[in-house]
Amino acid sequence: MGKRVNLYFYCLTGCCIGTSSLLALQNDMCATRSGAFFGYKASFSCPFKRFSLSLQSKNIRIMLNKEENHLLHLFSHCPVCGAKTFAEDTEKSKRCEACGFQYFMNPSASTVAIIVDEMGRLLSVRRSKEPAKGTLDLPGGFCDCNETAEEGVRREVLEETGLIVTEARYLFSLPNRYLYSGLNIPTLDLFFLCKAKDTTGATAMDDAAEVLWLPWDKVNPSDFGLKSISLGVERLLQMHAENPAIFR
Numbered sequence: 001m002g003k004r005v006n007l008y009f010y011c012l013t014g015c016c017i018g019t020s021s022l023l024a025l026q027n028d029m030c031a032t033r034s035g036a037f038f039g040y041k042a043s044f045s046c047p048f049k050r051f052s053l054s055l056q057s058k059n060i061r062i063m064l065n066k067e068e069n070h071l072l073h074l075f076s077h078c079p080v081c082g083a084k085t086f087a088e089d090t091e092k093s094k095r096c097e098a099c100g101f102q103y104f105m106n107p108s109a110s111t112v113a114i115i116v117d118e119m120g121r122l123l124s125v126r127r128s129k130e131p132a133k134g135t136l137d138l139p140g141g142f143c144d145c146n147e148t149a150e151e152g153v154r155r156e157v158l159e160e161t162g163l164i165v166t167e168a169r170y171l172f173s174l175p176n177r178y179l180y181s182g183l184n185i186p187t188l189d190l191f192f193l194c195k196a197k198d199t200t201g202a203t204a205m206d207d208a209a210e211v212l213w214l215p216w217d218k219v220n221p222s223d224f225g226l227k228s229i230s231l232g233v234e235r236l237l238q239m240h241a242e243n244p245a246i247f248r
């Protein structure tokens, strides 16, 4: 007889496709809640793609197929009562079997500022901290509790560049993952087209190592290290190509 192990399966898009607590028998078949193991092989389906994995060792190799630093996996104990029975409930929540506490993994709101100066150049900053230290970024950051996204983007731009935002107009949003302090934090990045009082005084502060004003033909999405920012810059370039007047 083997021992009882908890398995969590994620496909590469990060969606949970199955959770099982199984009693591993002698390398043969183990019945699970969401599928079946035949010897060392298992396969599950997910909404995005067929997913299969090989179990080279019953307990260890599965870990490699999981999304690294996934919040729901890292939170192993109930944060209310401390019980170890903090089990995956749905693909986005865990529930404590001892006290009933339920935790939902929802994204943290984050803002991104698009500021263009009188010469039509885009304001970017060089990241001074991990993740993606040394790559380009757009000013912005996590929203604080009890502030609006418009207030958040104003605060972040002031903290990072010293510029005072007088107007913030929402453009679009992109989901992201932000690896910080060992946690892969899901975020929802909200992009705002901002007007600043006086763009000449931009100075690198806080999370910014350097402030750069980039002409649109020098803006390269691959210079931006965070995935959602890079995708956002790609989208901004497209918007600019279609109608540059938006950014004036």
Ligand SMILES: [Zn+2]
Pocket (backbone or CB within 6 Å): 078, 079, 080, 081, 082, 083, 096, 097, 098, 099, 100, 101
């Ligand atoms: Zn509990």
